[in-house]
Amino acid sequence: MPNKNILTFDIKTGKITIDYSRCEPAKKNISNPSCGFACIKADRWYGRNVLKIEGNKPVLANADPEEIKRLCNECLACEHDCTEFGSDCIRIELPFPGIDDYRKKMERKV
Amino acid sequence: MARIYEYQGKQLLKKVGVPIPKGEVVSTPQEAKKVAKEIGKPVAIKAQVWATGRFKAGGIQFVETPEEAERAAEKILKSEIKGLSVARVLVEERLDVDKEFYIGVIVDNSYKVKAPVLVFCTEGGVDVEEVASRNPERVAKMVVDYLRGVDLSDANSLLSKVNLNSDEISKAVCGLYETFKRYDARVAEINPLVLTKGGNILAADCRITLDDNSIFRHPEFGIKVPRDMEREPTELDKIAWTIEEGDFRGTGYFAQMAPNIEEEGYIGFHGIGGGGAMLGASALINRGLKIADYADTSGDPPASKVYRVIKAILSQPVDGYILMGACLANQEQWHHAHGIVKILKEELKDRFGFPVLLLIAGNKERETHEIIRNGLKGLPIQWELYGRDYIYQTDFIADRFKTMLDEYLKTKHKRKGKG
Numbered sequence: 335m336p337n338k339n340i341l342t343f344d345i346k347t348g349k350i351t352i353d354y355s356r357c358e359p360a361k362k363n364i365s366n367p368s369c370g371f372a373c374i375k376a377d378r379w380y381g382r383n384v385l386k387i388e389g390n391k392p393v394l395a396n397a398d399p400e401e402i403k404r405l406c407n408e409c410l411a412c413e414h415d416c417t418e419f420g421s422d423c424i425r426i427e428l429p430f431p432g433i434d435d436y437r438k439k440m441e442r443k444v
Numbered sequence: 445m446a447r448i449y450e451y452q453g454k455q456l457l458k459k460v461g462v463p464i465p466k467g468e469v470v471s472t473p474q475e476a477k478k479v480a481k482e483i484g485k486p487v488a489i490k491a492q493v494w495a496t497g498r499f500k501a502g503g504i505q506f507v508e509t510p511e512e513a514e515r516a517a518e519k520i521l522k523s524e525i526k527g528l529s530v531a532r533v534l535v536e537e538r539l540d541v542d543k544e545f546y547i548g549v550i551v552d553n554s555y556k557v558k559a560p561v562l563v564f565c566t567e568g569g570v571d572v573e574e575v576a577s578r579n580p581e582r583v584a585k586m587v588v589d590y591l592r593g594v595d596l597s598d599a600n601s602l603l604s605k606v607n608l609n610s611d612e613i614s615k616a617v618c619g620l621y622e623t624f625k626r627y628d629a630r631v632a633e634i635n636p637l638v639l640t641k642g643g644n645i646l647a648a649d650c651r652i653t654l655d656d657n658s659i660f661r662h663p664e665f666g667i668k669v670p671r672d673m674e675r676e677p678t679e680l681d682k683i684a685w686t687i688e689e690g691d692f693r694g695t696g697y698f699a700q701m702a703p704n705i706e707e708e709g710y711i712g713f714h715g716i717g718g719g720g721a722m723l724g725a726s727a728l729i730n731r732g733l734k735i736a737d738y739a740d741t742s743g744d745p746p747a748s749k750v751y752r753v754i755k756a757i758l759s760q761p762v763d764g765y766i767l768m769g770a771c772l773a774n775q776e777q778w779h780h781a782h783g784i785v786k787i788l789k790e791e792l793k794d795r796f797g798f799p800v801l802l803l804i805a806g807n808k809e810r811e812t813h814e815i816i817r818n819g820l821k822g823l824p825i826q827w828e829l830y831g832r833d834y835i836y837q838t839d840f841i842a843d844r845f846k847t848m849l850d851e852y853l854k855t856k857h858k859r860k861g862k863g
Contacts, residue, residue, distance in 0.1 A: 407746055408747060408749075430752050432682075433756065440759070
């Protein structure tokens, strides 16, 4: 069963997760949250309209996952501005294959 | 541009009918002896490294017997040629040289040409540009019509410009051009092309560099990182290449300069745009600072690319990080700001006093600085941020960073002493 409190979607080289259980407008179902929908503003300003407000929470502006991948310019601004002005409920994972193993190897050498 | 080794280049030339000396590439002295024995005459032992001037650097030795070949191979394989370790040597028949020539095909990017240019010189084994300035009558050039290609009559006409007439050399010219085209080269050179005393024409040495963007069409070369490097890529170079591979949104360049760091004081270097970055790197080196890597994120890369490049930089055992993003017109720097803030918050939350200096100027600079200033608040590092007022003050920036680094190292020693 998908978790209704979590919105997660793939971007070109990573994954974005929005935790509604921490998101003020989603949690309180209010249209004028203190963050001012910072994630949406950031997406408009630095990104390419991947998100929109629906039911007082940020949701995907397009239902097609491939279109989302195409649209998202990986500006990382939604995560940044949610942390800065909101309730820190967006996480962007950017996998980097091989780097963790490399670091472990280096630590062993040192 | 990605390079291939001399022995690989010669195999390509052989495929198109350009004669090459008898020989084989080996990786042990014993194999060298065996190949020398099979050749049955004096041989040359040639280090397979991406460096010019190998002979003067001790990377090429001429020997008479298989035993001498074994000893010479052992010596070369244990040595470093111009700082490069030698994994393979080419054991090749020694040529009885009567005359040497140069043939090259080079992509001329200039506005007026934009085509491959064939160059022929009646002196080989030398710097062709030096000959062109000293004796221009010895150098012939021809712009190639790429769609039509090069045939024997074109090659004959090129040679006639230097009063030479030889079907064998013309065939070598055509063969080199065919190699250039077939393997998507940017530069293909035979230097020298040798005329032996017995009257044979042979490619004694060659240098072929391939177009980075065509490497995917040539898996046969096994090139893991299609970059212009003088050495094989390190493990971290290969990992960092995955940032770029298949993602053409801007550049995320990373190359390790000091792969085996065993002492403290190395710094992670990150530039934006080649010119300013190189000036910055020079200023740092002039102050005795040791640079662990050279990285560049320009051409408007997404913040995710910037993030990963810095992650690669900070995966080295460095004692500081500096960004020399002097000024760039073709990107909005706020994407860099978001990448920088995300990675530094993740990586440096426990690095007390770790020095970070950010020079970042250009489009959206005010907003960029605001994002960085707010984003780095609360981190236990020492950081300084500079913008357009300092793009010509590279020396000041380098001095500041050196002071920050010295301070960090002093505190680090104190902490270690207490521990």
